[in-house]
Amino acid sequence: xxxxxxxxxxTCTRLLPTSVASFALSKIHAFAALSxxxxxxxxxxxxxxMDNPNVFSWNSMIRASSRQPSSSKEPIFLFKKMxxxxxxxxxxxxxxxxxxxxxxxxxxxxxxxxxxxxxxxGFESNPFVQTSLVKxxxxxxxxxxxxxxxxxxxxxxxxxxxxxxxxxxxxxLASEGLILFREMQVAxxxxxxxTMVSVISACAVAGTLELGKWVHTFLKKRKIEMDVExxxxxVNMYAKCGCIDRAQEIFKAMNVKDAKAWSSMIMxxxxxxxxxxxxxxxxxxxxxxxxxxxVTFVGVLLACAHSGLVPAGRMYWSKMMDYGxxxxxxxxxxxxxxxxxxxxxxxxxxxxxxxxxxxxPVIWRMLLGGCKKRGNLDPGxxxxxxxxxxxxxxxxxxxxxxxxxxSASQWDKVKLVRKDxxxxxxxxxxxCSYIEVGGFLHKFLMADWCHxxxxxxxxxxxxxxNRVSSAGHSPLTSFVLHNIGEQExxxxxxxxxxxxxxxxxxxxxKAPMIIRVVKNLRVCGDxxxxxxxxxxxxxxxxxxxxxxRFHKFSEGICSCNDFW
DNA sequence: GTAGGGTTAG
Numbered sequence: 001x002x003x004x005x006x007x008x009x010x011t012c013t014r015l016l017p018t019s020v021a022s023f024a025l026s027k028i029h030a031f032a033a034l035s036x037x038x039x040x041x042x043x044x045x046x047x048x049x050m051d052n053p054n055v056f057s058w059n060s061m062i063r064a065s066s067r068q069p070s071s072s073k074e075p076i077f078l079f080k081k082m083x084x085x086x087x088x089x090x091x092x093x094x095x096x097x098x099x100x101x102x103x104x105x106x107x108x109x110x111x112x113x114x115x116x117x118x119x120x121x122g123f124e125s126n127p128f129v130q131t132s133l134v135k136x137x138x139x140x141x142x143x144x145x146x147x148x149x150x151x152x153x154x155x156x157x158x159x160x161x162x163x164x165x166x167x168x169x170x171x172x173l174a175s176e177g178l179i180l181f182r183e184m185q186v187a188x189x190x191x192x193x194x195t196m197v198s199v200i201s202a203c204a205v206a207g208t209l210e211l212g213k214w215v216h217t218f219l220k221k222r223k224i225e226m227d228v229e230x231x232x233x234x235v236n237m238y239a240k241c242g243c244i245d246r247a248q249e250i251f252k253a254m255n256v257k258d259a260k261a262w263s264s265m266i267m268x269x270x271x272x273x274x275x276x277x278x279x280x281x282x283x284x285x286x287x288x289x290x291x292x293x294x295v296t297f298v299g300v301l302l303a304c305a306h307s308g309l310v311p312a313g314r315m316y317w318s319k320m321m322d323y324g325x326x327x328x329x330x331x332x333x334x335x336x337x338x339x340x341x342x343x344x345x346x347x348x349x350x351x352x353x354x355x356x357x358x359x360x361p362v363i364w365r366m367l368l369g370g371c372k373k374r375g376n377l378d379p380g381x382x383x384x385x386x387x388x389x390x391x392x393x394x395x396x397x398x399x400x401x402x403x404x405x406x407s408a409s410q411w412d413k414v415k416l417v418r419k420d421x422x423x424x425x426x427x428x429x430x431x432c433s434y435i436e437v438g439g440f441l442h443k444f445l446m447a448d449w450c451h452x453x454x455x456x457x458x459x460x461x462x463x464x465x466n467r468v469s470s471a472g473h474s475p476l477t478s479f480v481l482h483n484i485g486e487q488e489x490x491x492x493x494x495x496x497x498x499x500x501x502x503x504x505x506x507x508x509x510k511a512p513m514i515i516r517v518v519k520n521l522r523v524c525g526d527x528x529x530x531x532x533x534x535x536x537x538x539x540x541x542x543x544x545x546x547x548x549r550f551h552k553f554s555e556g557i558c559s560c561n562d563f564w
Numbered sequence: 565g566t567a568g569g570g571t572t573a574g
Contacts, residue, residue: 026565027565030565034565056565059565059566060565063565063566091566092566093565093566094566095566096566096567097565097566099567100566100567126566126567127566127567128566128567129566129567130567131567131568132566132567132568133567134567134568135567135568157567157568158568159567159568160567160568161568162567162568162569163567163568163569164568165568166568166569167568192568192569193569194568194569195568195569196569197568197569197570198568198569198570200569200570201569201570227569227570228570229569229570230569230570231570232569232570232571233569233570233571234570235570235571236570236571258570259571260570260571261570261571262571263570263571263572264570264571265571266571267571267572268571293571293572294572295571295572296571296572297572298571298572298573299571299572301573302572302573305573328572328573329572329573330572330573330574331572331573332573333572333573333574334572334573334574335573336573336574337573337574361574362573362574363573363574365574366573366574369574396574
């Protein structure tokens with residue numbers, strides 16, 4: 001900045017041709033606004049003093065303002081201001097910067113307006129504008145619009161492909177992302193480390209361990225440098241796919257660990273029910289002087305919730321406040337979940353009333369679930385009203401209410417709710433889960449019987465249940481053992497045949513259906529209820545909808561034919 | 565001077 005000030009002074013005191021002075025000032029401004037060594041206040045002052053800032057300078061201002069950590073709409077206001085002057089026509093850079101700002105804010109409405117403007121200005125074929133639009137729509141959950149934009153790109157480069165793959169992964173459409181990765185290879189576009197991060201992310205969402213391992217080998221083969229993002233993605237993928245040991249290996253080998261890396265590891269332990277490991281990792285993080293963020297605490301509180309550590313949960317909540325972290329909806333959710341597990345519904349309800357943001361349906365649903373658990377009709381009905389007033393079309397809400405009335409033997413009301421559902425045309429969505437065993441992807445849908453091994457799987461599940469019982473544990477205990485960290489004990493109760501692996505796999509964290517069950521565990525609470533949930537899982541009719549053959553990936557050869 | 569990456573409750 002000292003040098004820049006000198007140059008600035010020089011520019012002002014010399015009689016330079018206007019065009020030269022204007023060019024120099026815009027560069028000086030850009031440096032002050034955008035360089036890590038710059039000075040935002042200086043830049044702002046300089047900008048306000050410019051007689052006639054050019055489009056370049058407006059762009060610098062817009063870009064700089066969207067880099068501020070506070071998510072304000074300033075970049076959009078600046079853009080509007082620029083248009084209002086009537087003297088400036090935005091160029092493709094302007095549009096790209098504003099679109100990026102809209103993506104960060106997930107501002108779909110503003111984004112669409114900027115999109116229109118981009119068309120008016122004739123930037124529909126600009127690759128930067130196009131990719132920004134893909135990103136924007138994916139970010140705002142308009143994944144079809146994102147795909148439309150992507151398809152319109154004539155010459156798709158690695159950035160365009162990566163954006164779309166990442167968009168799919170982030171919206172939970174993992175298999176679409178993986179299919180697109182395949183298409184990218186067919187198209188002959190070389191993936192880079194950014195692409196691979198998104199692909200790994202998609203593997204994590206889909207729970208495709210074999211594919212995830214293949215990608216890992218691919219990275220090594222290609223000697224793609226392991227940066228913090230790639231390693232974090234791998235930690236997350238292995239953890240989500242049930243390989244917590246491998247996740248930990250990769251984590252330990254990381255030279256640089258930032259808050260996201262630590263959070264991934266903590267979250268990994270938490271979803272495996274390894275509360276001690278999660279909490280110890282958190283302590284190590286503090287020792288390493290890495291400042292935890294909100295997601296870190298989601299992991300920590302999740303670990304507490306899954307192990308019924310209520311006092312610890314309260315302690316971490318206040319610790320979180322000490323760190324100055326503003327509780328997000330997810331964090332409130334973790335805490336409500338934790339409190340609902342203890343049997344102190346009043347405390348959970350009182351906690352919700354202290355929230356400084358409006359509770360979303362998830363929060364109400366957790367409370368309602370808590371009421372259902374104890375047949376607590378009184379607050380249950382009023383909570384249900386609140387829930388249905390903000391979310392009328394979710395079948396889950398009605399089913400919970402039905403269950404609440406059923407738990408209190410109010411059969412007339414059960415009928416009424418069912419009729420209400422019918423009148424509104426609301427149909428329940430059956431639960432679904434996937435597991436990959438020996439290179440096959442098995443998909444299970446509730447009440448479906450198409451899996452070729454359905455009967456054997458059912459038998460295997462029964463077998464596990466029986467052996468768990470005969471070992472002196474109820475199925476509940478087995479689940480609890482598994483989820484409070486005594487994984488070995490739980491694992492020892494199973495054999496290693498493939499059929500059992502499928503069955504056991506279902507019991508592990510990666511199947512969404514099981515995750516739901518595990519999260520519903522009331523470790524300190526009502527055993528009867530949990531046993532009921534688990535027995536539902538055991539006797540669930542299991543079927544494969546489709547059986548996709550994964551290619552056996554040999555040695556990480558990465559030609560497109562070897563993929564899938 | 566532009567576009568793409570990792571962690572988030574039910």
